[in-house]
Amino acid sequence: MSCLLAKGIRYAVSLLVVVALTFTLPRAMPGDPVMNLIGDDVSVSQATLNAIRAEIGLDRPVTEQFASYLWSLLHLDLGYSYHLNAPVADLLFARIGWTLLFTGIAILGGAAIGILAGTLAGWRPETKKSHTMTLVALAVSCTPPYFLALLFLSMFAFRLGLFPFKGLYDEATLGSIAHHLFLPVLVLTLFAAARNTLIMRGSVVQEKESLYALYARAKGLSDRAVLFGHVLKNASLPIITQIALDFGFIFSGALFVEIVFSLNGMGTLIYDAVLGRDYPLLQGAFLLIAVMVICMNMAADIVYHLVDPRIRRQGN
Amino acid sequence: MTGLNRWGIGLLVVFVIVAIVPQAIAPYGPKERSMPYQLPSAEHLLGTDDIGTDILTELVYSARISLLVGFAAAALATAIGLSIGLAAGYCRGAADEVLMGATDVVLIIPKIPLIIVLAAFLRPGVGLMILVLGLLGWESIARVVRAKTLQVRETGFVMSARCMGFSPFRIMGSEILPNIMHVVAPKFMLATAAAMISEASLSFLGLGDPTMKSWGMMISFAFSEGGFIRDMWWWYLPPGICITLCVVAIAAIGFSFEGDGAEVRIE
Numbered sequence: 001m002s003c004l005l006a007k008g009i010r011y012a013v014s015l016l017v018v019v020a021l022t023f024t025l026p027r028a029m030p031g032d033p034v035m036n037l038i039g040d041d042v043s044v045s046q047a048t049l050n051a052i053r054a055e056i057g058l059d060r061p062v063t064e065q066f067a068s069y070l071w072s073l074l075h076l077d078l079g080y081s082y083h084l085n086a087p088v089a090d091l092l093f094a095r096i097g098w099t100l101l102f103t104g105i106a107i108l109g110g111a112a113i114g115i116l117a118g119t120l121a122g123w124r125p126e127t128k129k130s131h132t133m134t135l136v137a138l139a140v141s142c143t144p145p146y147f148l149a150l151l152f153l154s155m156f157a158f159r160l161g162l163f164p165f166k167g168l169y170d171e172a173t174l175g176s177i178a179h180h181l182f183l184p185v186l187v188l189t190l191f192a193a194a195r196n197t198l199i200m201r202g203s204v205v206q207e208k209e210s211l212y213a214l215y216a217r218a219k220g221l222s223d224r225a226v227l228f229g230h231v232l233k234n235a236s237l238p239i240i241t242q243i244a245l246d247f248g249f250i251f252s253g254a255l256f257v258e259i260v261f262s263l264n265g266m267g268t269l270i271y272d273a274v275l276g277r278d279y280p281l282l283q284g285a286f287l288l289i290a291v292m293v294i295c296m297n298m299a300a301d302i303v304y305h306l307v308d309p310r311i312r313r314q315g316n
Numbered sequence: 317m318t319g320l321n322r323w324g325i326g327l328l329v330v331f332v333i334v335a336i337v338p339q340a341i342a343p344y345g346p347k348e349r350s351m352p353y354q355l356p357s358a359e360h361l362l363g364t365d366d367i368g369t370d371i372l373t374e375l376v377y378s379a380r381i382s383l384l385v386g387f388a389a390a391a392l393a394t395a396i397g398l399s400i401g402l403a404a405g406y407c408r409g410a411a412d413e414v415l416m417g418a419t420d421v422v423l424i425i426p427k428i429p430l431i432i433v434l435a436a437f438l439r440p441g442v443g444l445m446i447l448v449l450g451l452l453g454w455e456s457i458a459r460v461v462r463a464k465t466l467q468v469r470e471t472g473f474v475m476s477a478r479c480m481g482f483s484p485f486r487i488m489g490s491e492i493l494p495n496i497m498h499v500v501a502p503k504f505m506l507a508t509a510a511a512m513i514s515e516a517s518l519s520f521l522g523l524g525d526p527t528m529k530s531w532g533m534m535i536s537f538a539f540s541e542g543g544f545i546r547d548m549w550w551w552y553l554p555p556g557i558c559i560t561l562c563v564v565a566i567a568a569i570g571f572s573f574e575g576d577g578a579e580v581r582i583e
Contacts, residue, residue, distance in 0.1 A: 009417075010417055010420045010421060010424075011424075013417065013421050014420075014421045014424045014425065017421055017425065018425060021430070022433075025433065025434075025437060026437075029437040029438065030438075036437065135320065138564060138567060138568065138571075139560060139564055142509060142513070142560055142563035142564045142567055143556070143559070143560045143563075144513050144516045144517050144520070144532070144556075144559060145517075146517065146520050146535075147516070147535060147556040147559065147560070150535070150539070150544070150552060150556065151553075151556070154544070154547070154549060154552075158547060245423070245424075248424075248426035248427070248428075248429075249426075249428075251426070252426060252427075252428035252429060252517075255428075255429075256517060256520065259521075260539075270429075270432065271521065273436075274432060274436055274521050274522065274523065275522065277436060279436065279437065282432065282433045282436055283433060285429065286426075286429045286430060286432070286433045289426050289429045290425060290426055290429070290430075293424060293425075293426050294424060297424055
C-alpha cells in the first residue's frame with residue numbers, strides 16, 4: 001500500500017506542477033500579462049480590457065490570484081478565448097472526442113500489433129525476418145508522425161485516389177467516417193505499433209533466457225506453447241506502463257496527424273491557436289492533455305498492481 | 317546488428333560533413349534566387365521553392381540546424397541527467413527520494429504540448445529550442461545513471477577512495493563517472509534522436525526560427541506554401557527522408573552501444 005501512496009503523492013505533485021505552470025506562464029512571460037492572458041492580436045475594446053484586468057486581479061496578492069485560479073479550474077472554467085469568442089473548456093470538449101477516438105484505436109491496435117510483432121522478432125532475433133521487422137519498426141519510430149502522415153496522404157489519397165484527403169466525413173454515416181478516418185488511424189497505429197514492437201522485442205529477448213522458460217522447454221512443451229503460454233505473459237508487463245507513458249506521445253502525434261489530414265479535432269484547434277497566438281486556448285489544451293496523461297498513468301499503475309502478483313505482495 | 321551499426325556511422329558521418337561544410341556541397345549560395353516553383357532539372361536537381369531558392373541547396377544548408385539542435389539539446393539533457401542521477405544514486409536516502417520524485421514528475425508531463433505553449437509565448441529561436449528540449453529530456457538518462465551509480469558505489473575502488481578521504485565530488489567525478497559512461501553514451505544518442513524529432517515537429521507548427529531553416533521547417537513551408545497542393549514531392553519528401561535517415565542512423569548507433577536485448581526505447 002505504501003508504494004501506491006508514494007505514487008499517489010507523485011501524481012499529486014505532477015498535477016500541482018502542471019497547474020502552477022499554466023498559472024505562472026502568462027504572468028512571468030515578457031509583455032503585458034493581460035495581453036498574455038487573452039492572446040496577441042485580438043481586438044478588444046479598452047473597456048473590456050479594463051474589465052478583464054479587474055477580474056483577473058493582477059494587483060491582488062499572488063496567493064489570492066492562485067486561489068481564485070484554482071477555484072475556477074475546479075468549476076471547469078479554463079478561461080475564455082477572445083479569438084474564437086467562446087469559453088476554452090467548451091471549445092476543447094467539443095473537439096476532443098474525435099482526437100480521443102482515434103488515439104484510442106491507435107493505442108489499442110498499436111499495442112496488439114506491437115506485442116505480436118515484437119514477440120516474433122524477439123523469439124528468434126537472428127533470423128532475417130526478425131531483422132527486417134526490427135529495422136522497419138526502428139525506421140517508423142524514427143519518422144516524425146506528421147511526415148509519415150504526409151507520405152501516406154500523398155501516396156494513397158493523391159496518387160492512388162483511394163481515400164478522401166480531408167475532413168471527417170461527407171455525410172454522417174459510419175461508412176463515410178470510417179473511409180475518412182482510415183488513413184489517419186493507420187498512420188497513428190503504425191507509429192504506436194513500431195514503438196511497442198521495439199520494447200516487446202527487447203523484453204522477449206530477456207525473458208526467454210529465464211529459468212522458467214528453460215523449465216517449460218525441459219518438460220517438453222513446444223516452442224509455440226513456451227512462447228505464448230509462458231514468455232508472452234511476463235514479457236508484456238513493460239507494455240502496460242509503456243502504453244500509459246505513450247498516451248501523451250501518441251496523443252501529441254494525433255494532433256499532428258489531424259493537421260495534415262485537416263480533421264476538425266484538437267490538433268487543428270491547437271494549430272490555429274499557435275498561428276493566432278491564442279494563449280488561453282493553448283494553456284487550456286496543455287492543462288487538459290496533462291491531466292489526461294496523469295490519469296492514464298494512474299490507471300496503468302493500478303492495472304499493473306492487479307495483474308502482477310509480485311508487485312501486489314511486495315506492497316503488503 | 318553490426319551491419320546496421322556500420323551503416324549508421326557511415327550515414328551520420330556524411331550528414332555531419334554536410335552540416336559542417338554546406339558551401340562545399342551545395343550547388344548554389346543560400347541566398348541565390350531564380351524562378352519559383354521550377355521542376356527538377358539539370359540546373360536545379362530538386363527544383364526551386366516558392367521564392368525561387370534551389371531546394372537541394374536549402375536541404376544541404378538545413379542539415380546544420382537540425383543536427384545542431386539535436387546534439388546540443390541532447391548534451392544539455394545528458395549533463396542534467398548525469399548530475400541528478402549521480403547525486404541521487406550516490407547520496408541515496410532523502411536526496412534520492414526527492415530527486416527521483418522530481419524525475420517522475422518531469423517524465424509524466426506531456427512534452428510536446430508544453431513546448432508548444434512555451435514556444436508560442438517566447439520568440440522562436442534555435443537557442444530557445446535547444447534550451448527547452450534539453451530541460452525536458454533528461455529523465456530517462458537520470459534513471460539509468462542512478463541505477464548504475466547504485467551498483468558502482470558499492471565496489472571496492474569506490475570504498476577505498478572513500479576511506480582515503482576523497483570528497484564526494486571527486487569520487488563521483490573521477491571514480492564513478494568513468495564507469496557509467498558506457499550506459500550514458502547510448503542514452504545520449506537516443507536523446508539526440510528524440511530531440512531531432514521534436515525539433516522537426518515544432519518547426520512544422522511554425523514554432524522554429526524562420527531565418528534559420530531546418531529540415532522540419534522546409535516541410536512546414538512546403539506544406540503551407542503550396543508545395544503539397546501542387547504535388548511537388550521533390551520539395552517535401554527529401555527533407556523528411558533526411559530526418560528519418562539521420563534519426564535512424566543515430567538511434568542505430570545508440571542501440572548498438574546498448575547491446576542487443578537491452579531496453580530499447582525512444583521518447
